[in-house]
Amino acid sequence: MTDIHLGAERASEPEIAAVDAALRAAGADPVVIRETERLYTSGNARRRRRRHFLLPALHALQNTSGWISPGGINYVAEVLDVPPAEAFGVAGFYDLFRTEAPCCQDDTFHVCVDSPCRISGADDLAAQLRAEGKQVRQGPCLGQCERAPALFVQGAGGRPDHVPADGTVARVDPESRSGRCLASDRVPADGASDSVAREAAEGASGNADAGARRGGLFELPQAGDASLRLLRRVGVADPRSLDSYLACGGFTALRRAAELGAEAVLEQVAASGLSGRGGAAFPTGVKWRAVADETASRKHLVANCDESEPGAFKDRILMERDPFALVESMTIAALATGATHGWIYIRGEYPLAAARLRSAIDAARDAGLLGLDAAGTGRRFDIAVWRGAGAYICGEETALFNSLEGFRGEPRNKPPYPTSHGLFGEPTAVNNPETLLNVLDIVNDGPDAYRSRGTDTSPGTKLFCVSGRVGRAGLYEAPFGITLGELLDLAGGVTGSGELRAVLMGGAAGSFVGPESLSLPLTLEDARAAGATLGAGVVMIFDTSVDMADVVVRIAEFFRHESCGQCVPCRVGAVRQHETLLQMQQRGSLSPQRRALIDDIAEAMVDASICGLGHTAASAVRSALDLGLIASAPLP
Numbered sequence: 001m002t003d004i005h006l007g008a009e010r011a012s013e014p015e016i017a018a019v020d021a022a023l024r025a026a027g028a029d030p031v032v033i034r035e036t037e038r039l040y041t042s043g044n045a046r047r048r049r050r051r052h053f054l055l056p057a058l059h060a061l062q063n064t065s066g067w068i069s070p071g072g073i074n075y076v077a078e079v080l081d082v083p084p085a086e087a088f089g090v091a092g093f094y095d096l097f098r099t100e101a102p103c104c105q106d107d108t109f110h111v112c113v114d115s116p117c118r119i120s121g122a123d124d125l126a127a128q129l130r131a132e133g134k135q136v137r138q139g140p141c142l143g144q145c146e147r148a149p150a151l152f153v154q155g156a157g158g159r160p161d162h163v164p165a166d167g168t169v170a171r172v173d174p175e176s177r178s179g180r181c182l183a184s185d186r187v188p189a190d191g192a193s194d195s196v197a198r199e200a201a202e203g204a205s206g207n208a209d210a211g212a213r214r215g216g217l218f219e220l221p222q223a224g225d226a227s228l229r230l231l232r233r234v235g236v237a238d239p240r241s242l243d244s245y246l247a248c249g250g251f252t253a254l255r256r257a258a259e260l261g262a263e264a265v266l267e268q269v270a271a272s273g274l275s276g277r278g279g280a281a282f283p284t285g286v287k288w289r290a291v292a293d294e295t296a297s298r299k300h301l302v303a304n305c306d307e308s309e310p311g312a313f314k315d316r317i318l319m320e321r322d323p324f325a326l327v328e329s330m331t332i333a334a335l336a337t338g339a340t341h342g343w344i345y346i347r348g349e350y351p352l353a354a355a356r357l358r359s360a361i362d363a364a365r366d367a368g369l370l371g372l373d374a375a376g377t378g379r380r381f382d383i384a385v386w387r388g389a390g391a392y393i394c395g396e397e398t399a400l401f402n403s404l405e406g407f408r409g410e411p412r413n414k415p416p417y418p419t420s421h422g423l424f425g426e427p428t429a430v431n432n433p434e435t436l437l438n439v440l441d442i443v444n445d446g447p448d449a450y451r452s453r454g455t456d457t458s459p460g461t462k463l464f465c466v467s468g469r470v471g472r473a474g475l476y477e478a479p480f481g482i483t484l485g486e487l488l489d490l491a492g493g494v495t496g497s498g499e500l501r502a503v504l505m506g507g508a509a510g511s512f513v514g515p516e517s518l519s520l521p522l523t524l525e526d527a528r529a530a531g532a533t534l535g536a537g538v539v540m541i542f543d544t545s546v547d548m549a550d551v552v553v554r555i556a557e558f559f560r561h562e563s564c565g566q567c568v569p570c571r572v573g574a575v576r577q578h579e580t581l582l583q584m585q586q587r588g589s590l591s592p593q594r595r596a597l598i599d600d601i602a603e604a605m606v607d608a609s610i611c612g613l614g615h616t617a618a619s620a621v622r623s624a625l626d627l628g629l630i631a632s633a634p635l636p
Contacts, residue, residue, distance in 0.1 A: 004077060004078065004081060004082075004083060004084075005083075005084070006074045006077060006078060006084060007070055007074055007084065009069070009070040009071035009073075009074055010071045010074065010075070011069070011071040011072045011074065011075035012065070012069075012071065012072075014064050014065070014158075015060075015061055015064050015065060015069065015071065015072045015075065016075055018060040018061065018063065018064040018158075019057050019060045019061065019072070019075060019076055019079065021060065022056045022057055022059065022060035023053055023056065023057060023079070025056070026053055026056040026384070027053075027384065028050060028053045050080045050081065051080060051081075051082055051405060051406035051407075052404055052405045052406045052424075053080055053406070054076065054080060054082060054087060054090060054406035055090075055386060055387065055388070055389065055403065055404070055406065056386070056387075057076045057079070057080065058076065058087075058090070058091050058094075058097060058389070059348075059387060059389065061073075061076070062096065062097050062098065062154075062156075062389075063155055063156065063158060063159075063161075064157070064158060065105070065156070065157070066098065066102045066104075066105045066106075066108075066156035066157060067097075067098035067099065067100065067101055067102055068088075068091045068097055068098065068099050069101070073087050073088050073091070080406075082406065086407075089408060090406065090407065090408055093391065093408045093409060093564075094348075094388070094389035094390050094391050094409075095139060095140070095389070095390030095391060096154060096348045096349075096389040096390035097389050097390075102135070102156075103135075104135070105156050105157045106134070106135045106156060107134075107135065107153050107154060107155050107156055107159055108135050108136075108137055108153070108154040108156065109129050109134045109135060109136045109137070109151060109152075109153055109154075110136075110137050110138075110139055110142060110151070110152040110153070110154060110349070111125055111126040111129070111136060111137070111138050111139075111149065111150070111151055112138075112139070112140070112141055112142045112144070112148070112149060112150040112151075113138045113139060113140070113554065114140060114141040114145075114310040114311070114508075114554065114558065115310065115311070115468065115504070115540060115542075115551050115554060115555075116145040116148040116310075116311065116467040116468050116473070116540060117141075117142075117145070117148040117149040117150050118550075118551075118554065119148075119468065119469065119542075119546055119551075120148035120149045121149050122138070122148070122149040122150075124149075125149045125151065126138050139390075140308070140310065140390075140392065140558060140561065140562065141308065141309070141310040141311065141312075142349050143307055143308070143312065143313045143316045143347065143349060143350065144163065144313060144316075145310075145311050145312075145313050145465060145467035145473065145540075146313055146465070146466075146467055146473045146474045146475065147473075148467065148473070151163065151164060152349050160351070161348075161351040162351060162352070163351075163352065218234075218235060218320075218321060219235055220234055220235055220474065220475065221472045221474040221475075221476060221490075221491065222476060222477065222490075223235055228477050229441055229453075229460075229461050229477065230318070230434065230437050230438065230461060230463060230477055231322075231463070231475070231477045233245070233248050233250075233321075233322050233325065234317065234318075234321040234322055235321065236248060237250070237322065237324075239320065239321050239322060239323055239324075239356050239360075240356065240359060240360075242324060242360070242363040242364065242367060245324040245325070249444075250324055250325070250328060251324075251328050251369065251375070252444060253328060253329075253332060253439070253440040253441075253443040253444045254328050254331055254332055254335075254369070254375050255375070256443050256444060257332045257335055257336070257443050258335065258375060258376065258377045260443070262292065262335055262336050262337075262338070265332065265335065265336040265443060266285065266288055266289055266292060266336050268442055268443060268446065268447050269284055269285040269288060269336070269439060269442055269447075270283070270285025270286070270289065271285075271447035272285070272438075272442045272447035272450045272451060272459065272460070273447075273450075273451060273457075273458075273459040273460075274435065274438050274439070274442065274450075274459070274460065275435075275458075275524070276431065276432070276435050277432055277434035277435045277438075277462070277463070277536070277537070278304060278395075278431075278432040278434075278435065278536055279309075279506070279509070279533070279535045279536050279612075280612075281524050281534075284431065284435060284439075287419060287429055287430075287431075288333065288336050288337050288429055290417075290419035290420070291337040291338070291339070291419050291427045291428065291429045292336060292337045292338055294338075294419070294420055294427035296426050296427050298340060298341065298424075298426050299337060299338050299339040299340060299341070299426060299427045299428065299429075300339055300340075300341045300342070300343060300422060300423045300424070300426060300427070300428040300429070301330055301333050301334050301337060301339035301341070301342045301343070301428070301429050301431075302342075302343045302344075302345060302397075302400065302401075302404075302422075302423060302428055302429070302430045302431075303326060303330055303342070303343070303344045303345070303431065303432070303433060303436060304345060304395065304397060304400060304430050304431065304432045305319060305344055305345060305346040305347065305350070305353070305432070305433060306345055306346065306347045306388050306394045306395045306400060307347055307350075307395070307432075307536070308347055308391075308392040308394070308395050309392075309395070309506075309507035309508065309509060309535065309536050309538060310507050310508045310538070310555075310558060311465055311467055311504065311507045311508075311538035311539075311540045312465050312507055312536045312537070312538050313465050313467075313475065314433075314434055314463040314464075314465050314475050314536070314537055315432060315433040315434060316350055316353055317475050318433045318434065318437060319346070319350065319353035319356060319357055319433060320350075320352050320353045320356055322437075323353075323356045323357045323359070323360035324360045324363075324364065325437050325440065326344070326357065326360075326433050326436060326437065327357075327360050327361055327364050327369070327370070327383065328369075328440065329436035329437050329439045329440055330342050330344075330383060330436060331369065331370065331374055331375060331381055332439055332440075332443060333429060333431065333436060333439065334374070334379070334381040335374075335377055335379060335381075337427075337429050339381065339428075339429065340379075340380050340381055341381075341382070341384075342381060342382060342383035342384070343383070343384055343386060343404060343423065344357055344383060344384070344385045344386065345386050345388060345394070345400050345403070345404055346385060346386070346387055346388065347387075347388045347390070347394075348387050348388045348389045348390050349390065350387075354385055354387055357385050358385050361383050361385065365382065370382050370383060386404050388403060388409075391403070391409045391562070391564075392558075392562035392613070393409055393410070393411065393562060393563070393564045393611070393613055394409040396411050396611045396612060396613065397418055397422075397430045398411045398412035398414070398418065398611070399411045399412075399564070399611070400430070401418070401422060401423045401424075401428070404423060405423070405424065408564070409564065410564045410566045411564070411566065411610050411611035411613075413610060418430055432536075434463050434537075438450075438460055453479045453480075454479045454480035454481060454523075455480050455481045455521075455523050455525075457523070457524065457525050458480035458481070458523035458524045458525060459480065460479070460480065461477050461478060461479050461480070462477070462478060462479075462480050462522065462534070462537060463475060463476070463477055463537050464476045464477075464478065464487055464522070464537045464538075464539050465536075465537050465538050465539065466487065466488075466491040466539045466540075466541070467538075467539075467540050467541070468504075468540045468541035468542055469494055469495045469496040469541050469542060469543040469545075469546065470488070470491045470492060470493070470494065470495060470541040471491060471492020471493050471494075471495055472491050472492040473491070474491070476490060476491060478490070478522075480521075480522065480523045480524070481521050481522065481523055482521070482522050483518065483519055483520060483521055483522065484503065484505075484513070484517055484518050484519070484520045484522060484539070485518030485519060487522065487539060488500075488503075488518065488539075488541065491541075494541060494543050495543065496543035496544075496545045496546070497543045497544045497545045498543065499543055499544045500515045500518075500541070500542075500543060500544075501514075501515075501542045501543055501544045501546060501548065501629070502514055502515075502542045502548065502624075502627065502629055503517070503539060503540065503541055503542070504538065504539075504540040504542070504551075504620060505527070505532050505533060505534065505535065505538065505539060505540075506532070506533040506534060506535025506536070506538055506619075507535055507536060507538035507540070508555045508558050508559065508620055509535060509612070509613075509616035509617075509619060509620070510532070510533050510535045510538060510616075510619060510620060511531065511532050511533060511619050511620055511622075511623035512620060512623040512624050512627055512629060513530070513532055513623075513627075514627050517530065517532075520532070522534060531623075532623075533619075548624065548629040548630065549584070549585050549629075549630050549631070550585070551624075552581060552620070552621055552624045552629065552630055553578070553581045553582060553584075553585050555620050555621060556574070556577050556578040556581045556617075556621055557578050559574045559577070559578070559613065559617040560574045560575050560577070560578040562613065563613060563614070563617070564613075566610060567608070567609055567610045567614065568608075569604045569605045569607070569608040569609045569614055570605055570609040570610070570611075570613060570614030570617065573601045573602075573604055573605040573609075573614065573617065573618075574605075574614075574617050576597075576601055577598060577601050577602075577617065577618060577621065580594055580597055580598055580601075581598075581621070584630065588631065589631040590625070590630055590631065595625060598618065598621065598622065598625070599622065601618065602617075602618030602621075602622055605617055605618060606618075
């Protein structure tokens with residue numbers, strides 16, 4: 001039983017209205033659980049079922065007032081039966097939430113400080129915005145690395161979150177084939193947008209060209225390439241129109257999966273050799289089979305769209321430009337695993353993607369493709385969209401579960417594993433969008449056709465997020481086995497000085513490689529043999545004019561900021577690593593003793609951290625030292 005002790009502060013009328021609207025939109029009526037109800041099992045069960053609405057409620061408060069006030073916390077605590085101290089602790093965990101009153105109710109302009117943006121004028125952009133009187137916060141990657149320097153505007157006073165069409169993004173030439181996006185879409189922080197619904201209706205005619213003009217210009221660097229698989233609909237189908245998606249072959253894979261049945265789909269996914277595209281590369285067929293074999297009455301399917309790895313933006317483009325494909329592939333996964341509840345957990349800095357997905361889900365539900373009899377399969381399946389609030393750690397699957405359930409986004413110990421004890425303690429399959437979209441081709445064409453691309457141990461194609469000092473930054477699709485040099489040539493080669501200094505593969509949690517690795521085949525096995533990783537497909541290019549010491553210090557700062565602090569090795573190790581590198585930067589070199597300290601810290605984090613953040617927090621730093629990107633010499 002939970003005792004709720006509220007403070008004296010009370011929410012304002014706009015805050016109450018915003019929270020009530022957000023809860024209704026999320027599927028929860030704002031009904032207070034009274035004191036006497038807590039004495040009964042039914043009251044406690046209903047309280048447990050309501051806590052996961054905490055994130056939508058906090059988003060509503062933040063958007064309405066520009067911060068999360070004590071009165072607002074009290075109202076949310078009363079409605080959801082969550083202790084106010086716990087609700088405040090959750091709010092304070094996330095970077096996009098404020099728990100102190102702002103000086104004004106102005107929008108907050110977030111400017112990325114990670115490497116692609118840092119070397120593309122992010123500091124100048126922040127200074128310009130401050131000079132214009134804007135409220136500016138400089139922070140971690142915003143998932144817009146192909147159009148650096150990145151900018152995200154967090155609305156306040158009911159104004160929408162958005163990526164503005166002016167400022168840095170407007171400098172992109174709309175006629176160029178640069179792979180960049182002119183994103184003028186403005187959507188409210190809760191993702192509900194009349195304009196998005198209106199655009200979806202307008203796009204129902206299937207006129208993809210007209211739809212593209214209405215939604216802002218977007219063009220892939222590989223536009224028109226007949227070999228594209230995962231990206232073949234991007235820039236072709238109108239992302240707001242179900243008819244347009246159907247005209248491009250949409251939902252044929254779902255119909256095929258329904259004909260085959262769950263067991264055949266499981267066998268095909270296993271035979272294809274598909275592995276996770278989020279970084280861990282775990283066999284998808286093994287994961288799905290484990291969930292399918294569980295006998296629980298409720299199972300979940302989670303699309304992990306918390307794409308917060310510096311340098312990663314592939315899932316954002318898939319969600320913004322091909323949202324129906326994610327809905328279709330999730331429904332196939334649910335059919336195969338027996339899941340009845342689908343969840344899309346999307347990072348808070350992706351408001352357009354969240355709105356596009358909600359619109360696609362609504363259209364699919366209206367067409368009978370989701371719901372009690374999803375696509376006529378006789379199976380119940382529906383999908384909800386949950387926005388995160390700025391926490392890299394929530395990309396770790398168990399931290400994501402805690403966040404979605406209304407707790408701080410801290411990882412859980414394993415075992416037990418999500419396949420048996422996942423979301424709400426029930427069997428759960430977790431995949432990222434790129435992984436899921438591969439299933440469409442596997443079901444449509446069969447595992448043999450799928451394996452005809454790539455290599456024996458890394459079949460299929462891979463999405464690569466290419467950014468930094470490169471001619472055409474953007475999202476590229478290529479079969480596994482393309483070399484690093486070939487990918488770099490595809491992206492227009494090295495800019496700046498024109499001489500390659502290093503490539504960061506896999507993002508901040510990955511590792512650096514030098515020019516001697518241009519012949520490296522980009523496969524899971526070859527990367528592993530080279531001591532590198534493909535991770536989520538990040539390929540960040542640095543020329544000889546870049547201050548690599550500054551880059552490495554920023555990576556260490558990133559992990560210091562993003563560590564959840566739950567376990568001592570990561571909490572202390574990330575801080576000490578950053579401090580040591582700051583000393584190196586100030587003194588101009590790193591002594592052997594300090595290098596040994598970094599290695600010791602890294603070993604402790606790898607051996608004893610709870611999750612992958614601690615395990616990989618020193619990977620890029622140590623690889624930079626091994627390559628000589630940072631001067632190492634005895635101190636005077």
